[in-house]
């Protein structure tokens with residue numbers, strides 16, 4: 001089992017290293033600090049043998065939740081951490097009264113899209129050329145009233 005715990009400011013060096021390894025336009029330390037301070041935000045990290053291997057930032061406003069950021073250390077991807085983080089996000093959003101969980105993903109991020117589809121997210125829209133180099137953003141939603149994922 002991969003343990004999950006709340007993200008703190010002390011985690012940010014490790015979080016930023018993963019963020020920079022995973023995204024061409026990485027969030028800054030200030031961006032993560034703003035998320036940690038936000039009353040709508042809740043962020044967690046996943047650990048393996050005491051090492052931070054992934055994280056997820058969730059936002060919940062009334063009955064809508066959004067996965068703002070999720071990433072797993074490239075060297076340990078495909079070993080279940082993304083699943084644990086996303087399962088936590090679904091449970092936490094539902095526990096706080098959200099009925100839908102939304103996210104945006106690069107249309108070129110095959111592994112992430114495969115993970116989301118496995119959790120029952122469906123494509124709900126497209127933002128053309130939203131990311132760097134003209135990459136489209138795919139909008140995906142999951143209805144949280146469905147119990148199974």
Ligand SMILES: CC(C)(COP(=O)(O)OP(=O)(O)OC[C@H]1O[C@@H](n2cnc3c(N)ncnc32)[C@H](O)[C@@H]1OP(=O)(O)O)[C@@H](O)C(=O)NCCC(=O)NCCS
Nearest residue numbers: 022070071072077078079080081082083105111112114115
């Ligand atoms: C998306 C991401 C968080 C998934 O984390 P992960 O720990 O590798 O995911 P898991 O090991 O839990 O994979 C669960 C399932 O997702 C799908 N999946 C994950 N990686 C995949 C890949 N490279 N190719 C195809 N399917 C993949 C599979 O269905 C997999 O189940 P399986 O291994 O039993 O076939 C990780 O790939 C990542 O950090 N990517 C870079 C950052 C990113 O794109 N974040 C999403 C931004 S919206």
